[in-house]
Amino acid sequence: MPATTETKSAAEALSGKLLDAQQRNAAFFARASEIVAEAAKAVWASEMDMIRQESERASRLFQPAEGRTPIEAAAACSAEWHDNSEKVIAHMREMSDLTRKCCWQLCDLYIQSIPARPKNGA
Secondary structure (H helix, E strand, O other): OOOOHHHHHHHHHHHHHHHHHHHHHHHHHHHHHHHHHHHHHHHHHHHHHHHHHHHHHHHHHOOOOOOOOHHHHHHHHHHHHHHHHHHHHHHHHHHHHHHHHHHHHHHHHHHHHOOOOOOOOO
16 A cells, blocks of 8 residues: 555654654763763762872871870871861762762753643643
């Protein structure tokens, strides 16, 4: 049975809609990938900085306490521990902020991807 003009028009319209949907989906996933890559890059940079700081701190711990009494060395170690604890807490907050930002950006992207509903309810 040969295709009618109506059938051809419907197929062309459907084909155009499918192409539009595929383009929107490709753009959506491309942007989502960018968001995740940006977050991963920021996390990686922060983690590497934290590792560098921890390495420096660890190397200082094993240096001899020349010219210091055991009490002075213990006080210095305690002060370093306190300072390091604050840095670790700040680092955890930064990781939380980066994760939250990434999640909200993905959520916003999803919301923007939902097509507007026609006003006539169709």
